[in-house]
Amino acid sequence: MTHPHEAPPRPAEDPLIDRTRQITRSIPQATACRRTAAHIWDLDVLPSHTGDDWPVELIAPGHLTIPGCVTYLAPLPEADITTHKGVRLTTMERTALDCARYLPRMEAVAILDRFARKGLDLEALWHRPLNSWQLRDTLSLADRGAASPRESWLRVILIEGGLPRPSTQIRVDLGDDHHAYLDLGWEAYKVAVEYDGQEHHTSPADRQRDTDRREELRRRGWRVIAVRRDVIPGQIADLLHHVANALIERGWRPGPETTTRILRNIRAARRRPHYRTSRGGSRRRPDPDNDWTSW
Template sequence: MNEPLPLIERARRVTRSVPRAVVCRQTAAHVWGLNALGFGASEDDWPVELIAPGHVTLPGCVTNVTPLPADDITHHRGVRLTTPERTALDCARWLPRVEAVAALDQFARRGVDLDALWRLPTIPWPVRDTLGMADRGAASPRESWLRVVLVDGGLPRPTTQIRVPLAPAGTAYLDLGWELYKLAVEYDGQGHHSSPTAQRHDDLRRRQLRDQGWRVMAVRKDVIPGQTANLLEHVANSLIERGWQPSPGTTTRILSRIRAARRKPR
């Protein structure tokens, strides 16, 4: 049985054989080197997403018919595809919000000027709002998801990569948190934090942070999306315990998001 071709090779073959086809959206983001196919998605099963004439139908491809200016087209790794700027804009426009922000965070780290996209006069407000959520400090797509869940849940926007000097020497960089309240939330990814050595390092680091008054809340892989309601409730309560005073309207919004998350099937 033949091994499936990598997505980039399939994209390369399609654009070589169909002159007017341009790879777009998450496939284009993948070719640009982003982790953008969504959690649990297999590259082997992912279709080649294209912008092409309406009469083009290709097996293993999803064709979108939409205007594409010549300035939005380039070549990378032998693939004809949308530019990083256009790919970022398409992700913001078409992907679910959490996946869009995860992609935008990665584009921001690669130097794409998302502020310039935000200022484009033709951008609708929902897309502009998603662009405004981007933060180049997110170190992984899961951290991006975590930030979106907290902000959309009504909590104040956290800062990413908070630098905390540790005694007697060293520095901790907290995934995201609120320095004013000395509260941090960190994503514990499977593998990265699961070995005994890594766990001992994390325990020592968090003990040093506690000595400086920080509270660090670790979020496991299975929390999002299955336990979003509990996450929002715990983080909101911790912020309030540490001095945050949400307005009545903000409190209502948070409670509404928690109830909505509990109603969703896991």
């Protein structure tokens, strides 16, 4: 059964795939790569506003001037080339690595998560030659439990914000052979974070089901923090603040360095409309019994 956050099936005729097929058939040295290749591998990775205007991304050993295309000059081993849907493109493994290496962190992790759900071996990616530590750091954030790109983004924001790494798809027994799955959470503290996509929670029946489900989880001791679509990126500071408070109230005790890092990231997110975490900086010892709102 399709997860409610996942994108609907793609139309049978896809203009980008058709264009890419024609180009790679007519130009032997051109191979589809990066987001274009990920799209052909059936990942929902293109910005929704691009429509059919997304350029065909190609990797080639020499310069190519093709209208509507972007070419990256780089050697490409034969082992990293395959054919799918009649298109010559980078393999799943190479596509995942290229996206992890060149795309912004949150987008890269979301793509890695989707490839992992399709069965890609993340451990194999880690051991590829010439991987940088920065690339391996991105690979370490991947989790096949994420069921949508925004769930992936949420996880990256929480981890890079300084919070403990959450588990994904936590199964909670509701009794009478019923159970619920929580998007992200910390079982030890019974705190969960879930993404509420407006497109999936618009009908009164959907909203009532969500309310009933979360009320049952509350009765079983869980605190569920629902995150609306507009939280990313504009309200990241409030999200980190809220989740950190919830974890502390449930018994989490971060050390001084972790506390300083979280507070620094909250302040940075308030200063900048687009969330970026910072590293390093000063250290100070907080009072762990204080509420975060007072700091």
